[in-house]
Amino acid sequence: MSDRYTIAVDVMGGDFGPRVTVPACVDALKRHPRLIMKLVGDRDTISPLLHKLDAELSSRLQIIHADLTVTMSDKPSQVLRNGQETSMYKALQLVSEQQASACVSAGNTGALMVLGRFILRTLPGIDRPAIISSVPTETGHCYVLDLGANVDCSAEHLLQFAIMGSVMTTAVDGVGSPTVGLLNIGQEEIKGNEQVKLASRLIAERGGLNYIGFVEGNDLYAGTADVVVCDGFVGNIALKSSEGLARMISQKLQSSFRQGLYRRLLALLAKPILGELKALMDPSRRNGASLLGLQGIVIKSHGAANRTCFGFALDQAVAEIEQDVPRRISSEIEHKLT
Known part of the structure; x- marks a missing residue:
C-alpha cells in the first residue's frame, strides 16, 4: 500500500x-x-x-x-x-x-x-452487498448485517454475509476468531423458517467460521456473538426498534429528572452515569455503516x-x-x- x-x-x-x-x-x-x-x-x-x-x-x-x-x-x-x-x-x-x-x-x-x-x-x-454496522453490547459492541440492503435473502446470501462480517470484524477490530450467530426467534434447531434453518446448516458446514448457532433478539446487546447475521428486513426493523427504544428511555429520564427539586438534585448527582449511558445508547456515535x-x-x-x-x-x-x-x-x- x-x-x-x-x-x-x-x-x-x-x-x-x-x-x-x-x-x-x-x-x-x-x-x-x-x-x-x-x-x-x-x-x-x-x-x-x-x-x-x-x-x-x-x-x-x-x-x-x-x-x-x-x-x-x-x-x-x-x-x-x-x-x-x-x-x-x-x-x-x-x-x-x-x-x-x-x-x-x-x-x-x-x-x-x-x-x-x-x-x-x-x-x-x-451475489449481493450487505449493510453492516456495530451496536453496543454489555461487553463492547458487535456487528450486525444486513441492515436493510436486501429484504429477501436466500440461505446462500446469509452464508456470504456471515463470511463478510467475520472478515471485517477480524480486520477492523483485530478479533482473531470472531463468534458468529444467526438471528432467529429461538435458539433451538427446530425454530425459525426454512431459509434460516438451511442457512444455519450452510454456515456450520461450509463457512469455516466460529459459528455458535442461533441467537435471539435479546442476545444482540448481551455480547453473545461478535457478528450477528440476518436478512435486511429483520435487521432494519431490529435496528430501528432499538434506536426508538433508546430515544424513549432518554426522553423519559430527562422528563423524570425535571419533576421537582429533589429529582433535579438526583440528576446532578447522576450526571456522570447518565452521560455514559447516553453515549452508549447514542447511535450517531457508531456512525458509519459499510456496504460490504x-x-x-x-x-x-x-x-x-x-x-x-x-x-x-x-x-x-x-x-x-x-x-x-x-x-x-x-x-x-x-x-x-x-
Missing part, C-alpha cells in the same frame, strides 16, 4: 450538506496525516468553507465539481438512469477509476446501494450526522482502507466457497 490513501466524499449528501461534511473532512485530515480528500460537490458552495485552511491541509484537498445532488426523495432507479452528474455518482466513480480507495456519503441509502452495485460491482463470489461485498469501500453516514459523527464515518473508511477489507473478503470467499 502506498504511503498515502484517498477518500472521495459526497459532500452534498445528508440533511446538512457541505456545512457539516466539509469541516468534518478537514478534521479528518488533521487526525490522519496520510489522508487525501477529494470533495465532490458544488465548487461554489465548497470553496468558501476552505478559505482559512493552511497550506499543508490545502495540499491534501481537491474539489471535484458536480452540478447535481441526489436528494433523499429521489428514486434509486431514476438516479441510476440520470444521475451521472450527481456528486454521489462521481464520488463512486472515483473509486471505480482507482483515483480513491473509498467513498463516504450521507445521502440517499437506496441510491448509494444501487449506484455502488452498478459502478463498483460485487466481489467475485458475492463491493469492489471498493463504501461507507454510508447517517443523514442527520453532525460534524463529529460524520467524522466517525470518515474514520471507518480509513480503518477499512488500512486493513484492505475488500481484498480480505475476496480472499476468504474464494477460499471458503470455491
Whole structure:
C-alpha cells in the first residue's frame, strides 16, 4: 500500500450538506496525516468553507465539481438512469477509476446501494452487498448485517454475509476468531423458517467460521456473538426498534429528572452515569455503516450526522482502507466457497 490513501466524499449528501461534511473532512485530515480528500460537490458552495485552511491541509484537498445532488426523495432507479452528474455518482466513480480507495456519503441509502452495485460491482463470489454496522453490547459492541440492503435473502446470501462480517470484524477490530450467530426467534434447531434453518446448516458446514448457532433478539446487546447475521428486513426493523427504544428511555429520564427539586438534585448527582449511558445508547456515535461485498469501500453516514459523527464515518473508511477489507473478503470467499 502506498504511503498515502484517498477518500472521495459526497459532500452534498445528508440533511446538512457541505456545512457539516466539509469541516468534518478537514478534521479528518488533521487526525490522519496520510489522508487525501477529494470533495465532490458544488465548487461554489465548497470553496468558501476552505478559505482559512493552511497550506499543508490545502495540499491534501481537491474539489471535484458536480452540478447535481441526489436528494433523499429521489428514486434509486431514476438516479441510476440520470444521475451521472450527481456528486454521489462521481464520488463512486472515483473509486471505480482507482483515483480513491473509498467513498463516504450521507445521502440517499437506496441510491448509494444501487449506484455502488452498478459502478463498483460485487466481489467475485458475492451475489449481493450487505449493510453492516456495530451496536453496543454489555461487553463492547458487535456487528450486525444486513441492515436493510436486501429484504429477501436466500440461505446462500446469509452464508456470504456471515463470511463478510467475520472478515471485517477480524480486520477492523483485530478479533482473531470472531463468534458468529444467526438471528432467529429461538435458539433451538427446530425454530425459525426454512431459509434460516438451511442457512444455519450452510454456515456450520461450509463457512469455516466460529459459528455458535442461533441467537435471539435479546442476545444482540448481551455480547453473545461478535457478528450477528440476518436478512435486511429483520435487521432494519431490529435496528430501528432499538434506536426508538433508546430515544424513549432518554426522553423519559430527562422528563423524570425535571419533576421537582429533589429529582433535579438526583440528576446532578447522576450526571456522570447518565452521560455514559447516553453515549452508549447514542447511535450517531457508531456512525458509519459499510456496504460490504463491493469492489471498493463504501461507507454510508447517517443523514442527520453532525460534524463529529460524520467524522466517525470518515474514520471507518480509513480503518477499512488500512486493513484492505475488500481484498480480505475476496480472499476468504474464494477460499471458503470455491
